[in-house]
Amino acid sequence: MEFLKQLPLWQKRGIASVLGGIAGFSYYYYIGCASGTCAITSNPYISTGYGMLFAALLISKPKADQKEETNGTDTSTTDQKI
Numbered sequence: 001m002e003f004l005k006q007l008p009l010w011q012k013r014g015i016a017s018v019l020g021g022i023a024g025f026s027y028y029y030y031i032g033c034a035s036g037t038c039a040i041t042s043n044p045y046i047s048t049g050y051g052m053l054f055a056a057l058l059i060s061k062p063k064a065d066q067k068e069e070t071n072g073t074d075t076s077t078t079d080q081k082i
Helices: 002-006 009-030 044-058
Strands: none
Touching: 009 044
């Protein structure tokens, strides 16, 4: 799983979208809506699209590096006179 950390964000989202599409279609196929009145699960294209969308949104952008903590000490210098 180390190779997943090295992939660019767009490739991670692509892989997640494919897996989400498979999950969305599986949800339609195995659970679905027999009567056809369910908005999402009555159509395989819609349920697959929603699965792809939600999976791609779960892959978030990596957080920026945070600054070192100073443990409560003020290291800022200002030239203002009060």
